[in-house]
Amino acid sequence: MKYTFKVYRFNPETDDAPRYQTYEVDCEEGWTVLDALNYIKWYLDGSVSYRRSCRHEICGSCAVMMNGKNGLLCNTQVKDLGSKTITIEPLKGFPVLKDLIVDMDLFIERLKAVNPFFESSEPPTDREYYQSPEDRAIIDDAVNCILCGSCTGSCPSFWYNPDYLGPAALFKAFRFVYDSRDTAAAERLELVDDHNGLWRCHTIFNCMECCPKNLNITEGIQYLKRLAFMRKI
């Protein structure tokens, strides 16, 4: 079936302004948008630039905006977008390096700001740190985040204020604060209890609408808000 792909093109080093280039692609049944973009790059125009790596929804590198909604190129089927013309653009809120490739430094910096690693004050033993299945269930969603950036790039609070930590970083903070084995919850809560942290989330739900892993991001953020509030009263 024939589809028209309108691809965002911009090279900040040579172009004054971004433009859209149109390609006609005859897509086979079951093609993902990544398959179509690969076809464009390999057979029609080798200069189109985008990131991709694993092509099965685990590396998180191919997040872009398709028909006005963020998601992964590799797990979005062309026919599921429901239109004959498909517009592909880079994630909003990040500087464009070339075409669909954005600079993710900001994203990584915000992530680092919440100490996204396991911390325990208990001395290591020769066994693993025990966690009950019930305790693990609390963070089941959060450990599945692949850090693709779809959520942060879909958040109006982030677009208008890049100092905001964004949903991905806050969700990562939730992942460790609510990890029964982690002992640095108080410090981490301190890092996110800020007007550019938790309190800039206005429950707009764009993040959950587009998360390719269908994770309950807002719930994690709301739990943190409650904890931050409770420790003050």
Added chain:
Amino acid sequence: MGYRWHTGSVAWILHRLSGVALTFYLVLHIWVIHHIGQGPEAFNAIMAKVQTPLFKFLELGLLGTVLYHSFNGFRILLFDFGIGIRQQKQIFWGTVVVGLLVFAVSGYGMLSHILH
């Protein structure tokens, strides 16, 4: 292309707009009420102005704005208690339906008062 609107983002932007509108209303309200300090004549004069049919119809708009802002505010409160986050869309449409019912009932009362 802009980012696509979803139920959650529409609910949010309407909440903002209704909040701003209510702030303006509050200023107007205080301004009207402050005339009471200038004696009965001044107060009656301003009251006569805001009881014209135009203001009566604007009051219907005020009712709608207050209803939306409070019902959606209630929806947001639920999220603060960690309730219904996965069901935010259904809760939104639920509050719209209940809000419209309340609007219809109280709006009918106000309208019949205006028309008589």
